[in-house]
Structure formats: structure tokens, C-alpha cells
Amino acid sequence: MDKQNLIxxxxxxxxxxESMPDHDxxxxxxxxxxHRFWEPRMRRAxxxxxxxxxxxxxxxxxxVKEALVKHREALTPAAPATA
Incomplete structure (x- = not known):
């Protein structure tokens, strides 16, 4: 996964x-x-x-930094299930 491309x-x-008037x-x-459009490994990276x-x-x-920090818990994919 190319980190620079993701960033x-x-x-x-x-x-x-960023152009939205309401910052939150x-x-x-x-x-x-x-969360909706990126697969879990992209979000993890x-x-x-x-x-x-x-x-x-x-x-x-x-x-982007602020959004990731504020919503980190929701963006963090669940750990893969082990068999």
C-alpha cells in the first residue's frame, strides 16, 4: 500500500x-x-x-489530520477474525 498515494x-x-461552512x-x-469508500487495509495504512x-x-x-484524530475510533477497522 503506497502511503503517499493514500495521503x-x-x-x-x-x-x-474544506469548503463547507460548518467545520464539524x-x-x-x-x-x-x-469509512464508506476505503477498504480496511487502506484505512489502517x-x-x-x-x-x-x-x-x-x-x-x-x-x-484530514483533524478528521482522522477526531473520528479515529470509527475509522479503525475491526481486527480480522481468527479461526
Whole structure:
């Protein structure tokens, strides 16, 4: 999973929602979009980039960071079931 590509995609989602007049609604929109349309491994990789930022790559936008932090629990995929 290319972390930089995920951050770039998340930043584009953030740009769309950033224009909303209600900031909390914008944060919820970013989180909801990522939750609904990104598969669990993509969400795991994006959330991991919060904990281990890469100084050489694309910076995560402020609205995306804030949305991920605020809605982290809801965005975190359930652990895979073990047999």
C-alpha cells in the first residue's frame, strides 16, 4: 500500500469538504467518506501514517489530520477474525 498515494487521495477528499461552512460537518464528511469508500487495509495504512509521519513525502492536510484524530475510533477497522 503506497502511503503517499493514500495521503494524496485523503488530501483531495479534504479539499472538497474544506469548503463547507460548518467545520464539524466537514470533519464528519471526510471521515464518513473514508469509512464508506476505503477498504480496511487502506484505512489502517492511513491511520498508521498519523503515528509515523514520513518527513520526505506528501504532507497530510490539516483538515484530514483533524478528521482522522477526531473520528479515529470509527475509522479503525475491526481486527480480522481468527479461526
Amino acid at each position: 494524496d487521495m485523503a488530501n483531495r477528499i479534504g479539499e472538497f469538504f 460537518e466537514a470533519l464528519a464528511g471526510v471521515a464518513d467518506h473514508i 492511513l491511520l498508521a501514517s498519523l503515528d509515523h509521519p514520513d518527513a520526505d513525502g506528501i504532507a497530510m492536510s490539516a483538515i
